[in-house]
Amino acid sequence: MKIYITGLIAVLMIHTAKAQQPLTLNMEKAKELALKNRFDVQANRYDTEIAEKEIKGRKQAYIPDLKITGNVSYHPQIQAILVPPGFGGITEPTLLALGAKSISIYSLELNQPILSSSLRNDIKIAENSAQWQAERNRGKEIEIKQKVSEAYLNVLLRDLQQKIALNEEKRYSEYFNLAQGRYDNGALIENDYLRAKLDYQNAKQQSSVTTQNYEISLNTLRHEINVENNVKLELSDKLEDSFLKELPDVTAAQQNNRTEIRQLEFEKIDQNLKLKKQRQSVLPSLSLVANYSQQFQNMEFNYDYTDTQWWSGFSAIGLKLSIPLTEHFTNAVSVDQLLLKTRQTEFNFQQKKADISYEINQAVISLSNAQTNAVRTKDSYDLAQKVYENQQQQLPYGALSYDTILNTESSMTSAEQNYIKASYEFLLAKLNYEMAAGTL
Template sequence: MNKKILLAFIFFVPFQLFSQEQWNLKACIAYGLKNNRNSTVYENEKRAADAKAKEALADYLPKVSLTGTLDNNLKVQESVIPGGVFGPDPIRVAFSQKYNSNAQAQLDQTIYDQSLLTGLKASKYNKQQAEVNIRKSEETIIYNIGNAYYQIYVYREQLRLLKENLGTYRGQVNIFKLQVEKGVTLQKDLDKVTVDYNNAISQIRIAESNLTLSQNQLKYEMGYPISSALPVDSVSQQDVAIHIDATNSNDLASPFVVGNRVDYRLSEINARLLDIDEKRIKAGAMPKLTGYARYGAVGFGNSIGPAFKDLSPFSAVGLKLSIPIFDFFRRNAQYNQAKYKSLNATENLKLDEGKYELEYENAKTKINNARQNLESDSRNIQLAESVFKTTDLQYRKGVTDLTEWLTAQNSIKESQNNYLNSLFSFYQAKLDLEKASGNLKTFYTSL
């Protein structure tokens, strides 16, 4: 008795552990958001945007530079003092020696540069752009994982239905084999059913291959090791019914908000960046004021040693005003380019608003149609199965022939194919609607 309990425990515990490891859609998406390589790429882009903002700010911060030189004057330059200054004749004199050392430190501080001030405004939008790109990457991951996950469910449903059909054909083949052996049925009737039986086997192989491909696709979208097993928790028939019932016209009646679309928000940020660039180029025509402070020392000597010993210090502070005058044509051409790019970005923003609203309205229409088709095709399977049961009973009683039996069975297969197509179309339309409304993250959190 104890051995039986132990064996039951050994077989039961692994099954429980396996069942706990089933991955539902939310778990798959959560894993993908953490492990998909695109997440790392866009996180790095965000860090790059932060660094770019610091770079832009650095242009308005003090700059300190150190310079040092040592000249070996192979031939010392001489100057001439005209005659009559220190005597009647001109005097040649060198104001330097063979070696000349110079070291200085200089601090430069931009006091006013409207071009830089305008450019600093772009830093905020560069950060926003990086953050929105992360959001876009997350939505892409959610959409792709959802699509692959639902494909797995559809192929599993297809396999389930195909195996049911295979069982029906197998049973009929076995019956016909006995009848052929007894001589009450023709071989051609057995061959007809055997053809459909073999076709069902081929279709199962194709569905199994498609299931494997969709599982690999899901692993790829999640950033999950391809070679590792991923026990996906299929959506049950009850869940499908709940999803269909939940997707009604009331849920789709919420107003469309174009600002929820990450693509639109990226276009908005791009338009603002182009507007800032236009103003920055225009500000380049304004004067620039810079302050500086300098301190250093200079030394001379006929050998290297004295050039570094007897140093004469010097220092200076001052202001530098730069007024661009003769670069008007170049700057004006740049300004016009930036202006028209900014105008086009504004127009494209208006076009995008209409385009995204159109996508949303089309997505609503598609999911309504998909829901109705799925409900209709689901009922058609039940009707086809009911017709087949009646036809099968009539065939067994000899009231109808094999052609009617095969026709009824083929009607089941046709209704099943329509159902599977409608099922995937429904899930595809659901994801498309969430994407069109900009609510993919809300969809994920609500799972």
């Protein structure tokens, strides 16, 4: 019993240790994990499989249509036919009822398409639809990667805000301790002491808020990559590392690979194929038809199929040609509608290309400006830190008044806020650039 309990405790400890191991992520790994874990991504992949099944279904239309039919009927009164004079020695025209009352016919029928433009076009439309659906899924995955990227970058930003707030809290803690010592020694008036205490409390509150925001941003990232809330995340990317990276050039291939362009291209192909199908719907179709039947007949209400003398067989084989006539007149309206849709899609396609070109140009300019601003504000932030360090060396000697300390703190706060703002604008510009370039 003791061995069992000890073993159980060991298993629980191992499981707990694994659960507490942090999940280290960079941006790319976070996006890959989201595409792997999210249920909507897995659900969307069935759309592609369904579209591929549609191709197989269209191709199966060329398989011969083989079926068995049965027809059982009873005729209490047989239809009479007119027999002209001279037939069988009859001198006067008369009505004569010929045929059986009990009739059963069982047939094996074959219909094999030989020439059908509609079937060929249906297969091409289905193949294009499958590729179109795969591109739609890629577009949905890009939207998911965008959300993951936003959540990931938001964590980096909240982490930066938290670090700056903690540093600020630390500074105000040092100011408060210094002010309290001077106040206790009678070297500082009460109002300055209270101001130092209030500033320290405000800094603590701000630090607490930034920590809360940081935890919320982590929960959002966990949700986007679909991992449990108790999973500890560690982000390996550093915000400052992104500032100095060279900006990649956008190639024409990347621009044309935007999912919006690709989807419009598939839409154009789909409309052209449907237009071709509509125009060819007036063409003749040709099929091979064959039939083999066994017929049972009896003059009474008798369906005793074991009586073989009343069974007889017949068969036929031939070609079935179908030539549309009315559709030559009614088809024109449908063709005109498809032509209008094709022209409409072409204009949308050209406008989308122009929009994307504009988006890329704007994104390049915005990212370049944001990168420059981020680097400059980072330099100012580092300079503010140096000013603070110099001030710290003078504080123990009482050479600085509290107003002077606050002036320095105001400059540091301004540098910090500018740094945070520039960092946020850089992250947003970087994400917009990746979206515009189609590299997300």
